[in-house]
Amino acid sequence: MVTLEFFDPSGRLEVKQPHARRLDALAGKRVGFVSNEQWQAYRMLPLLKSLLERDFAGIEVLPIDAFPQGNALIGTEETAEQVKKSGVDAVIIGNAA
């Protein structure tokens, strides 16, 4: 019997920060969208907004253009700052990749 031992080539991962804490409920919360403005986001995200507003009392869902849109802008620190300053409790990111 022969045994070949070799290295796993996938390298290690470093987890540097936890995921955002989830909300206890959606009623009465403030939710925003960060959109790449592609892949039918202009249809799907407004639909999601209307569903949330219909299903949860007191929820405030910001319009899809409340924050900068497009792949060139949504990953910037400036956009992240705007999202933080807006006071939203949660953000939905779309659409596809």
Next chain:
Amino acid sequence: MQNAISGLGLAPDAAMVTFPIGLFLPGSDIAPVEARKREFYDGLTRWTPSVAGGAGGASRVIAVPGATFEDALVNANHAMLANQWGDGLPLWPPTRVRVDWILQGTPRPRAHALGTFPPRGGVATVETCAIALAMAGGRPEYLPVLVAAVEAFLDPESGSEQLQAASGSAFPVVIVNGPIGRQIRLNSGFGCLGPDPQHPAGASIGRALRLLQQNVGGARPGVGTMANYGGLRYTNVVFAEDEDNLPAGWPSHGTERHGFAPGQSSISLVFANGATNIRRRGAKKETPAEDALQGMHRMADFMRVPNLAGLAGYERGAPGILMIPGVVAQTMTGLGWTKRSMREFLWEHSRIPAEQLRRAGGYAWIEIDASQVARESAALDPWPITASPDNFVLIVAGGGHPTNSYWLQGYSPGVVGREIRVPEGFGRLLAEAERDLGG
């Protein structure tokens, strides 16, 4: 998407609602969004990551048994494919002995971190590079080129963060300058973009880079990379400029584009996503001047296509890499052409008339580009395919024959250079290569 999440330093998991591609196409029925609304709501309220965190520390060791060595070798190859670490071609298992041998090719400590590979965010160390090079059939004297290429790849200027995962099938092109090209048997002549038993280095180095992209970076087709086609990704493209045949007065690419001293071994990394041969030579009784001019037009005409690949590097990247054989560069220099005048000709004659750009829907892509320079270029008619003639990468390489040139269509936000650092005792490694592979 999990790759992108881990690439941000989070546990590799995310609250996602995924749909088949049809939902995302124009005119689709988006009713499934409502049908699955509960999944969106749960993602905001109840979701928890299924993966607590990544592994830390040194590379994990896998043990694969077999009745004989050959049996174990087969089983090791099966295991590497089963773990999605392979590329479908046979691999050398990266044993400690083989990895330690390859690590002789660098002056750096094996644990030295070069950065994190996007989109997955796996940590690339010198050891990880040696592991990939071992799998790809490499040798220690190749490691300095691979390490420099990885450094350039991980430089944000290269655009690798987007291109690793993007659908446009980008592959890195590594152009080597300086004496190391000849020393380690990189091809710069006939067949320099393909397999060559006389010059095996490029295939191993490029394959190792690809394995790093896949295994450390998570770029597996349809999962971590959405490249529609993925051409030239078995080995990427790694070759040397044919510096022996540069015309008098032509700086090498490394010196001209990156400012490296003549004779300094270096790499230059450019992303491309297309490759084509261009018939350059005339066929009848052209004068040398006519032959040169017709060839220049044929090359420029090929670049004048409204598929907008060059937008990725419009401002300071590259619309592509034009490779011409040394004999052509020397002939054209004799006719009065210079590297600069060739670039200016190509820039001027590859401009696209506005009407052609309009009918192809090109302006929509220009208008949403991240670069202000690119967006403002929409006012130009004919539209230049890149902001400046200097952006064309013009390389002397290929066999000593005047008929063809080669165009690697650029898809590269930047062109990144790195000096190559070799260890003390590099000459001994080269002598061992001569012993092993012949003089």
